Amino acid sequence: GAGVSQSPSNKVTEKGKDVELRCDPISGHTALYWYRQSLGQGLEFLIYFQGNSAPDKSGLPSDRFSAERTGGSVSTLTIQRTQQEDSAVYLCASSFPWGGNNEQFFGPGTRLTVL
Amino acid sequence: DQQVKQNSPSLSVQEGRISILNCDYTNSMFDYFLWYKKYPAEGPTFLISISSIKDKNEDGRFTVFLNKSAKHLSLHIVPSQPGDSAVYFCAGRENNDMRFGAGTRLTVKP
Numbered sequence: 633g634a635g636v637s638q639s640p641s642n643k644v645t646e647k648g649k650d651v652e653l654r655c656d657p658i659s660g661h662t663a664l665y666w667y668r669q670s671l672g673q674g675l676e677f678l679i680y681f682q683g684n685s686a687p688d689k690s691g692l693p694s695d696r697f698s699a700e701r702t703g704g705s706v707s708t709l710t711i712q713r714t715q716q717e718d719s720a721v722y723l724c725a726s727s728f729p730w731g732g733n734n735e736q737f738f739g740p741g742t743r744l745t746v747l
Numbered sequence: 748d749q750q751v752k753q754n755s756p757s758l759s760v761q762e763g764r765i766s767i768l769n770c771d772y773t774n775s776m777f778d779y780f781l782w783y784k785k786y787p788a789e790g791p792t793f794l795i796s797i798s799s800i801k802d803k804n805e806d807g808r809f810t811v812f813l814n815k816s817a818k819h820l821s822l823h824i825v826p827s828q829p830g831d832s833a834v835y836f837c838a839g840r841e842n843n844d845m846r847f848g849a850g851t852r853l854t855v856k857p
Binding site for chain 2: 677
């Protein structure tokens with residue numbers, strides 16, 4: 633399909649392991665966002681990529697979290713030494729960089745469970 | 748720093764009545780405000796938006812009102828339908844940076 637895709641849809645890992653979450657944005661969208669939604673919580677901003685500019689990492693909760701975006705398209709969110717509090721749904725969104733209402737299109741999310 | 752706040756975690760209304768979802772913000776640099784709707788196990792989907800230079804935008808059963816002096820916006824759904832039951836997120840945009848509220852869970856009872 634032409635929407636934002638994320639993989640895996642579900643990930644169960646043991647505390648202390650590293651995980652990688654992938655996001656494929658909509659073709660042509662130069663803006664890409666990562667959010668997470670913990671149980672009972674709202675959308676928490678993590679990181680924002682815009683074209684070749686330096687990413688806005690202001691939402692990353694700790695240095696165990698990192699993200700990269702290769703070739704201005706696919707993005708990977710990496711969580712090192714996972715903790716139980718990292719359990720959440722991780723959502724990726726993409727959008728055009730300017731104009732109009734800048735609607736973000738969300739992927740279905742990756743549900744991460746840290747045991 | 749929570750720039751967008753939705754102080755009501757949940758709202759329950761009767762089918763056919765009006766649903767009013769509220770949102771407050773602190774960042775006066777937001778140039779657009781958006782509402783998203785989220786069903787369980789799905790990503791949020793865009794519902795309606797309003798430019799900061801407007802005070803009202805209407806789309807069918809959905810109307811968003813913006814009060815810039817009060818830094819407050821609201822989403823009105825009328826008439827409410829059971830299929831509107833979902834979590835609604837308010838968001839403010841500054842350039843390409845989007846900040847979301849914590850969401851309000853709307854339940855429309857038949």
